[in-house]
Amino acid sequence: MDLRQLRTFRSVAELGSLSKAADRLRVAQPALSRQIKLLEHELRVELFTRNGRGMVLTSAGQLLLDRTAGLVRQIEQVRDDLQSAGGTPSGRVVLGLVPTVSRVLSARFARRVIETLPDISLLVVESYGGHLVEWIHRGEMDLAITYGPSVDLHLTVETLGREDIVAVGPPGSGLKERGEVNIGWIAEQKLVLPSHSHGLRTLIERAAARKNLQLQILMEADSFRVLTSIVEEGIGFTLLPPSAVRTEVAEGRLEAATIAKPSITRELILASPADRPASVATTTISALIRSEIESIAAEGLWNIRMDN
Incomplete structure (x- = not known):
């Protein structure tokens, strides 16, 4: 098992295709296929399931990827640093x-x-x-x-x-006229928020908990574009940094208001x-x-x- 084989393996795993990996690595496809077969033979396991749509990692292949991805990156960085020395x-x-x-x-x-x-x-x-x-x-x-x-x-x-977080709502929601809202007002609204994997969700929930308030979460969206589109449709309100919705607010597609102290601030x-x-x-x-x-x-x- 050498670095060349591991780089080939990682590229095929990431792209799901020998042909795409060959383009990325600028190596003929038969040569890549041979490297994968040699690696499988050495490890005595199948690393990929081959089908008409490409190559999918087996459980053994996923384990190899998880264990070697960081190692390959470190070796590549050593090579890059040597090439960068003095230049x-x-x-x-x-x-x-x-x-x-x-x-x-x-x-x-x-x-x-x-x-x-x-x-x-x-x-x-x-x-x-x-x-x-x-x-x-x-x-x-x-x-x-x-x-x-x-x-x-x-x-x-x-x-x-x-940066401070602001309340964001659809056009005509009154946020522009209000200019400022407090966490109590936010807790009364139907909210569209990211799921718990998003740090912003944690910030918002902690702010509500400090005031012993329960948020009314109507829907979750783990796509920024989906979230703002839902709010623009008038389905609910959300909370975001003002920089993220600057264009939509300027175009009148969304409205925003600052949050009164204690504000919600993200690091x-x-x-x-x-x-x-x-x-x-x-x-x-x-x-x-x-x-x-x-x-x-x-x-x-x-x-x-x-x-x-």
């Missing part, structure tokens, strides 16, 4: 973003990486905080911007800033693995993230209070 940072960086941050940051940040760091290959993954933390622990992700608090995450974390953190050093490419991307967030905040496009 331009290079290598692959996997960055996770929670949806509300992705909405504000992803496109601008991707452009900046392409323009200033052409030798770094950036993979941006959007998901909820719990998933991002799990992928970092498994060694499949290098960095993630997610919600605090950072206690019990067992990761290396840096606070990027804090934004940059998380990375605690059990291995960051690569040169990852460190460079981390610095660029901080710089880009500062620029967006300075332009008034993100109401985030930066930590100094």
Whole structure:
């Protein structure tokens, strides 16, 4: 079992297809197929179920992927660091973003990486905080911007800033005229919120619990676009950072109001693995993230209070 076989195995597992993996690795498909068969022969187990739609991991294949993903990433990062020594940072960086941050940051940040760091290959993954933390622990992700608090995450974390959460409702809901609502008013409304895997849900429920209030959750939506579409249809209200709905509010498709003190505030953190050093490419991307967030905040496009 060597690194080449493991890289081939991981690519096929991720893409579910030999042909797609061959395109990614720039290796002939028969050669990849041979590597997979040799690996299966050595381990004496079938790693994939082959069918007309592609290749699906068996239980043994899933176990191998879980146990080796972090190891392969670490070896790749050693290679990248050696190539970066004394020159331009290079290598692959996997960055996770929670949806509300992705909405504000992803496109601008991707452009900046392409323009200033052409030798770094950036993979941006959007998901909820719990998933991002799990992928970092498994060694499949290098960095993630997610919600605090950072206690019990067992990761290396840096606070990027804090932002207040606002109440969001459909056009004609009266939020624009109100300008401000309190947690008691929120508890009386039918709410559309993310599920418990989302850090924002935890923040909202804790705010209600401090006032001994019970929230009326009409529906859950684990897609940012689905959630805002449901609210826009007039089905219920939600709570989000204002930066995430800036465009919809400006266009009159949604209305928003601040929350009276005690406000609901989220901490934004940059998380990375605690059990291995960051690569040169990852460190460079981390610095660029901080710089880009500062620029967006300075332009008034993100109401985030930066930590100094």
